Amino acid sequence: MWHFNIVLYQKLTMKIIILLACLAVAVSANTQEQWKSFKQTHQKSYRSLIEERLRYQIFSDNLEKIHQHNAEFEQGLKTYSQRVNQFADWTEDEFIAFLKLNGPAQKVKSDEVFEAIEAAPPTKDWISLGAVTRIKDQGSCASSWSFSAVGALESQIIIQTGNSFLLSEQQLIDCSGSYGNKGCDGGSMTSAFEYVKDHGIMAEATYPYEEVQGECRFTNESRVILKSSGYVDIKKDSEYELIQALGTVGPISVAVHASPSLQFYGYGIFNEVQCPHHDLNLGLLAIGYEKDHIVLKNSWGIYWGEGGYVKFQRNKNLCGIASMASYPKL
Template identity: 30%
Template sequence: MAPIWKSIHFSNILLIILSLWACQAASRTLNEASMLERYEQWMVQYGRVYNDATEKETRFEIFKENVKRIESLNTVGNRTYMLSVNGYENVTAVPSSMDWRKKGAVTPIKDQGQCGSCWAFSAVAAMEGATQLKTGKLISLSEQELVDCDTKGVDQGCEGGEMDDAFLFVQRNKGIASETTYPYTAADNTCNTKEGVSNQPIAVAIDHAEARFPILFKWCIHRSQI
């Protein structure tokens, strides 16, 4: 049978351990409550609103980790600056790499042939990916429309061009045709809006103030164009 003093000593140690555990648990609870309060204040300050409780909880966990990292870095004494919480504490770090093929946002490999239209392929690929991410549909778009129709600025079909101008063209044009409706030919051709008309309506404008408008209008009716 163990001596009484040993039993008492063991009981005291157990009580100390339980007390420490209880203190730590209480401290964690207080820290969690304090962090949650900071999070709520941060949401108000930066106007953050989430769709549901699940998203809010997920963002809270990210917020906590970022705040802890900031406080940990600020305790290092050899820094000449201090970090603080800003409006981006609930976002994760940018991944070191991203394969958009795995996200279904990249069309199969295309061949530009003997045409310097790499600028069109680059711009179209970006727009295809953006469209897929927005709509969930991956649609092959028309490089040829850019080659044929985007020629009033820097872009000059098979002679080369820049992606920025291609994006501006599509913006001004209110869209771009699909590869199916305006297929690639690897050559400079005349801008062919009939490629689009044969598959869907297109927008046109007529200046009715123009002196020839009555004559043109009668001619169109006679030719059954409208």
């Protein structure tokens, strides 16, 4: 007969407690190392020790969420992974507030709507064709609308002229208020295109990005890189027409409803089931597509997503990707 040995039980219990304590110390040390690396990579600094401790706790909580998500990704339960990025010391509420500020202004409708002249190819990659400029970082200024508009303009210059210029998002932030844009508090790509049609746009090097809205310093049209001749709308909510334009014309400015699920997007095909087609709050640039996804260029730097890019699942008008699409005409 098996007899309960209280001494053996106590020894075993103590060993388990010690093992768990060692594991906790190891996990804590690993988190500390990741915290240190995170601060160095993203040049984070805090006003006080109290704030740093608060941010560390938020970072630790987010790290646990990322690990849980990625465990589901490894099991095939999620279609995309997550990773630590510059938002890792932000709460979800802070991220939502940041997204709300990106909300586009009232869309200006064009008199011209896209009509396909030729069928789009099965796949398209404007990056491999050299028609997409480098990833930029809007920082804490909610100016995704200006980066989307500028990205589309930069791509059209390359496609139509073979030349490559980096254009000024800051000029649009500072100077296009009379067109309905709100600088670091949101705007729309079509309003930006209207401004460039009337005034032109300068080079990024001439009017560099500052991450805050300031006084308009545009005074001399002789310094502009180009004036556009307007823009073309894509039929609202038609992902088919979006793909036709993307496959034949070039990168397309789009707006989406960005949910907190995007905060730590790493790689894979983003597929947010609860994502609505309205309340669009983030401007992006569609730069290619495959059979099952559309590739989008973001303006959150190279440490977010797939080197600054994200893949959205196709054929769902996911997050309203086809609800407010347009491109500029040179």
